[in-house]
Amino acid sequence: xxxxxxxxxxxxxxxxxxxxxxxxxxxxxxxxxxxxxxxxxxxxxxxxxxxxxxxxxxxxxxxxxxxxxxxxxxxxxxxxxxxxxxxxxxxxxxxxxxxxxxxxxxxxxxxxxxxxxxxxxxxxxxxxxxxxxxxxxxxxxxxxxxxxxxxxxxxxxxxxxxxxxxxxxxxxxxxxxxxxxxxxxxxxxxxxxxxxxxxxxxxxxxxxxxxxxxxxxxxxxxxxxxxxxxxxxxxxxxxxxxxxxxxxxxxxxxxxxxxxxxxxxxxxx
Ligand code: 5RP
Numbered sequence: 001x002x003x004x005x006x007x008x009x010x011x012x013x014x015x016x017x018x019x020x021x022x023x024x025x026x027x028x029x030x031x032x033x034x035x036x037x038x039x040x041x042x043x044x045x046x047x048x049x050x051x052x053x054x055x056x057x058x059x060x061x062x063x064x065x066x067x068x069x070x071x072x073x074x075x076x077x078x079x080x081x082x083x084x085x086x087x088x089x090x091x092x093x094x095x096x097x098x099x100x101x102x103x104x105x106x107x108x109x110x111x112x113x114x115x116x117x118x119x120x121x122x123x124x125x126x127x128x129x130x131x132x133x134x135x136x137x138x139x140x141x142x143x144x145x146x147x148x149x150x151x152x153x154x155x156x157x158x159x160x161x162x163x164x165x166x167x168x169x170x171x172x173x174x175x176x177x178x179x180x181x182x183x184x185x186x187x188x189x190x191x192x193x194x195x196x197x198x199x200x201x202x203x204x205x206x207x208x209x210x211x212x213x214x215x216x217x218x219x220x221x222x223x224x225x226x227x228x229x230x231x232x233x234x235x236x237x238x239x240x241x242x243x244x245x246x247x248x249x250x251x252x253x254x255x256x257x258x259x260x261x262x263x264x265x266x267x268x269x
Pocket of ligand 1: 219
């Protein structure tokens with residue numbers, strides 16, 4: 001593998017564990033001011049020391065993250081549709097020159113396999129691979145799921161395999177029953193999304209299951225930044241991903257951070 005690409009990938013996937021905790025805060029590109037990200041800088045800043053990488057758009061990166069404090073960046077470079085319209089109708093929004101200028105470790109876009117604009121989204125990913133790889137920048141392919149698509153192993157294997165065949169270096173998908181089948185048939189590493197906000201313990205179980213069944217990490221958003229203790233949650237997720245922690249131990253960590261923060265706040269008032 002090209003040295004620059006290997007170096008950038010190793011900034012995202014920790015060489016000590018071969019795993020990664022990616023923090024996804026790119027939701028606004030189609031959802032607008034998502035709950036928890038209304039003041040993105042305030043939400044993101046305390047989480048930065050615990051994120052192996054940060055997935056977001058150039059707009060949020062420029063306005064809401066200090067260059068001196070940023071972890072490796074996974075730049076969302078697709079968009080063009082909102083939650084009010086057909087989501088699969090995406091294009092590449094951000095040039096590779098801008099990705100280089102922003103010193104990102106990877107670029108990312110979604111593919112909508114089975115979606116109305118399937119081909120367009122697959123060509124977006126292909127274009128990213130064509131433009132990013134010669135510059136040593138990695139590509140994360142995100143398997144987006146439309147309302148009408150079932151998140152089962154058959155569908156997700158199809159979508160992940162297509163992303164890998166088109167050249168993605170890492171694929172982001174959803175955990176599902178028989179997840180091993182998705183892992184076995186995808187020749188590149190897989191990270192899982194968190195999806196809609198769950199009770200904290202269930203979100204930690206999801207992270208634990210993903211790792212146990214072969215994912216190299218998580219790329220989690222709402223289950224971290226919508227938690228009543230985002231720092232507690234990201235630290236608990238890290239314990240599972242990097243320290244082989246059980247769900248119970250990780251949950252205890254989350255609760256102890258939650259209570260410490262609550263006590264500190266009470267003492268200030
Ligand atoms: C949308 C995305 C989102 O960034 C990501 O999936 C959201 O993460 P989470 O589901 O954990 O909130 O890639 O396609």
